Amino acid sequence: MIEVNGMAHVILTVSQWDKARAFYGELLPFLGMTKVYDGNNFLYHVGGRTAIGIQRCTAGQENERFVANRVGLHHLCLRARSREDVDAAANKLREMHARIDRGPMEGDFAPGYYFFVFEDPDGIRLEINFVPGKGLLVAPDQPLIPSNDPDWDQNAPRR
Numbered sequence: 001m002i003e004v005n006g007m008a009h010v011i012l013t014v015s016q017w018d019k020a021r022a023f024y025g026e027l028l029p030f031l032g033m034t035k036v037y038d039g040n041n042f043l044y045h046v047g048g049r050t051a052i053g054i055q056r057c058t059a060g061q062e063n064e065r066f067v068a069n070r071v072g073l074h075h076l077c078l079r080a081r082s083r084e085d086v087d088a089a090a091n092k093l094r095e096m097h098a099r100i101d102r103g104p105m106e107g108d109f110a111p112g113y114y115f116f117v118f119e120d121p122d123g124i125r126l127e128i129n130f131v132p133g134k135g136l137l138v139a140p141d142q143p144l145i146p147s148n149d150p151d152w153d154q155n156a157p158r159r
Contacts (some may be wrong), residue, residue, distance in 0.1 A: 009044075009051035010076055012124055015064045017041075017056045019121035021093045023096065024054050030092050031078065031128075066123040075117065075125035082130055083114045085111070089128045101125065110135040 014020035021043055029035065033047035044053040048065025057064065068074050080086045083104075090104050107129075115129035 007048040010122075011053040011054060011055055012076070013057050014054050014120070014122050014124070015057045015062050016121045021056050023098070023121050024052070026096060028051045028052060031089065032076075049108070057151055064122075066125070067118075068125050071126070075127055077115075077127040077129055080128050086114055086116060086130050090118075093118050
């Protein structure tokens with residue numbers, strides 16, 4: 001067995017390249033990430049022990065929008081260091097006129113869970129959360145309770 005050391009990177013394919021490039025180009029530096037590549041088809045930021053890249057979709061896919069419950073990514077969640085950081089990020093996204101789906105608010109996913117969910121220009125859902133201490137690792141014998149979120153399958157087995 002090994003123990004992973006975080007998530008190295010995630011690459012999101014976007015259909016509205018110019019809007020997404022501007023969106024992530026403003027948001028990711030605010031989140032403490034440094035731009036290390038900015039090309040015609042790819043933008044890449046690194047920070048917080050991870051990296052986020054966006055790439056232009058293939059020709060013919062420019063009118064596609066993200067659908068959370070299709071096969072593949074449901075949402076991407078970034079961990080903040082405090083509740084205040086969650087609030088600051090939500091305020092930044094409001095200034096950017098981003099669509100905030102819900103929050104900031106407390107959730108019952110783990111003790112002290114505080115989060116908000118928002119969308120990028122293609123509707124890709126992202127979350128920023130704060131969980132104090134070890135979160136779910138405090139009581140690993142207790143099952144995860146997904147929530148009453150209508151986008152979550154209530155019949156999914158608890159982990």
